[in-house]
Amino acid sequence: xxxxxxxxxxxxxxxxxxxxxxxxxxxxxxxxxxxxxxxxxxxxxxxxxxxxxxxxxxxxxxxxxxxxxxxxxxxxxxxxxxxxxxxxxxxxxxxxxxxxxxxxxxxxxxxxxxxxxxxxxxxxxxxxxxxxxxxxxxxxxxxxxxxxxxxxxxxxxxxxxxxxxxxxxxxxxxxxxxxxxxxxxxxxxxxxxxxxxxxxxxxxxxxxxxxxxxxxxxxxxxxxxxxxxxxxxxxxxxxxxxxxxxxxxxxxxxxxxxxxxxxxxxxxxxxxxxxxxxxxxxxxx
Numbered sequence: 001x002x003x004x005x006x007x008x009x010x011x012x013x014x015x016x017x018x019x020x021x022x023x024x025x026x027x028x029x030x031x032x033x034x035x036x037x038x039x040x041x042x043x044x045x046x047x048x049x050x051x052x053x054x055x056x057x058x059x060x061x062x063x064x065x066x067x068x069x070x071x072x073x074x075x076x077x078x079x080x081x082x083x084x085x086x087x088x089x090x091x092x093x094x095x096x097x098x099x100x101x102x103x104x105x106x107x108x109x110x111x112x113x114x115x116x117x118x119x120x121x122x123x124x125x126x127x128x129x130x131x132x133x134x135x136x137x138x139x140x141x142x143x144x145x146x147x148x149x150x151x152x153x154x155x156x157x158x159x160x161x162x163x164x165x166x167x168x169x170x171x172x173x174x175x176x177x178x179x180x181x182x183x184x185x186x187x188x189x190x191x192x193x194x195x196x197x198x199x200x201x202x203x204x205x206x207x208x209x210x211x212x213x214x215x216x217x218x219x220x221x222x223x224x225x226x227x228x229x230x231x232x233x234x235x236x237x238x239x240x241x242x243x244x245x246x247x248x249x250x251x252x253x254x255x256x257x258x259x260x261x262x263x264x265x266x267x268x269x270x271x272x273x274x275x276x277x278x279x280x281x282x283x284x285x
Contacts, residue, residue: 017100019057021082023133027143035142037149038069038111039161040129041201043271045122045154057098057116064094064119065272066151067202067247068129069161073110073138076101083133086119086126086151094119094126104246106184108170108197110138111162112247126151152201157275158247162199163262163282166250171195177243185241188252195240196222196251196284198262203247204269204277211242212249212269219268220249224257231260259284 043065050061066086079099086094097117104112120126130148137144175187188195198220206212221233234257240250251262266279 020080025078025134043202060116066115078136159280166195185244188240194253200247221263
């Protein structure tokens with residue numbers, strides 16, 4: 001039974017991946033100021049696990065990995081590997097074999113797309129990612145064509161790049177995480193009053209690869225404004241979106257006070273290369 005469930009989960013994840021080298025999205029939708037790339041994070045050089053082929057595309061094991069974060073969630077049906085161009089330090093072009101939202105494929109997370117392939121090396125690193133095909137926002141109203149962003153270098157640690165207040169329909173209170181390192185993270189506790197999603201430039205864990213716990217939960221600080229206008233910093237009483245190996249955390253709050261921003265200190269979480277995070281903060285929209 002477990003094997004059948006694993007095969008089913010892998011099949012579902014592979015359906016999200018795309019290896020087409022041509023842009024097949026025919027559209028009249030043009031860009032917009034809201035449609036841009038927020039980050040591209042050169043996370044792994046020749047270290048993608050062989051098992052990645054189970055939930056992405058064949059032949060990506062042993063290659064490079066680069067999560068790219070968009071300003072808006074993207075429509076996956078408009079996504080092809082050929083929509084991206086990676087330029088290296090020497091002006092050569094990286095070879096993108098596959099793109100996938102996995103493991104960041106929960107509801108509300110479709111702004112992170114993982115590029116897999118031969119994307120450079122520590123000696124000739126990727127310099128820029130550009131969108132050269134039609135990639136549409138989830139609502140179909142914006143086009144990311146022409147967007148570009150500088151790539152975060154290999155030895156730099158992960159940072160918070162996006163935060164939003166999660167709509168109540170996406171809270172998934174009491175949800176259990178997938179038993180596999182992909183396929184869906186945990187939900188907040190039933191007593192939650194408010195949820196903030198923070199998106200990092202790349203996947204994050206404790207040093208050594210373990211899932212974050214009370215130590216990291218207590219390190220998050222949320223700036224909130226009370227009904228009387230007073231500002232204070234609080235910590236989440238719980239965390240969600242754990243157990244799925246992606247670059248998102250849900251910060252579960254036990255207050256209805258208006259959240260204004262999120263802070264996290266340096267040196268507590270690492271990317272898959274074990275590079276520690278710098279001190280990082282972000283304002284909420």
